[in-house]
């Protein structure tokens with residue numbers, strides 16, 4: 001004997017839950033796509049291949065913007081970045097060369113080392129040496145020195 005399937009009961013007060021879930025997923029996907037379009041870094045959680053390939057001291061390094069959040073991810077002896085006067089330096093290959101020793105520099109791995117660098121009385125030669133390690137610069141809103149109204153010091157290089 002044939003059975004007749006009846007449609008599930010519907011009422012205005014209880015809309016179908018499946019349809020509701022579907023529309024929420026689509027909305028989320030649309031929002032993420034829009035964010036990725038407007039500002040890719042706002043939805044990127046891991047360092048991208050592009051950022052991983054920065055060559056320290058390369059001429060284009062001064063045009064790269066790197067956030068403090070990205071700097072924080074580079075805090076190991078094999079991959080060590082520091083911030084000095086709003087600029088980001090990859091000092092991974094400098095540990096053995098540093099006249100002040102490796103340990104003192106590693107204390108600032110992934111962090112801002114401006115005050116420590118300044119208070120160690122580094123020479124003009126040391127300031128010049130920074131150029132070899134440059135990988136980028138902080139975004140304007142995260143800078144302390146190189147921004148309108150920022151802290152002014154006589155020894156901040158151009």
Ligand code: HEM
Pocket residue numbers: 082089091094098099100101104105108113116117120121122123124125126129130133
């Ligand atoms: C990429 C970053 C750095 C570069 C290129 C650098 C470079 C140098 C250079 C060339 C010297 C020899 C003295 C001079 O010319 O001033 C020196 C000494 C020294 N540095 Fe650094 N330095 C860096 C980061 C740091 C940091 C973050 C600290 C943390 C406190 C530090 C602490 C010292 C100290 C204490 C000395 C004195 C060593 C001594 O006289 O025995 N340096 N550094």
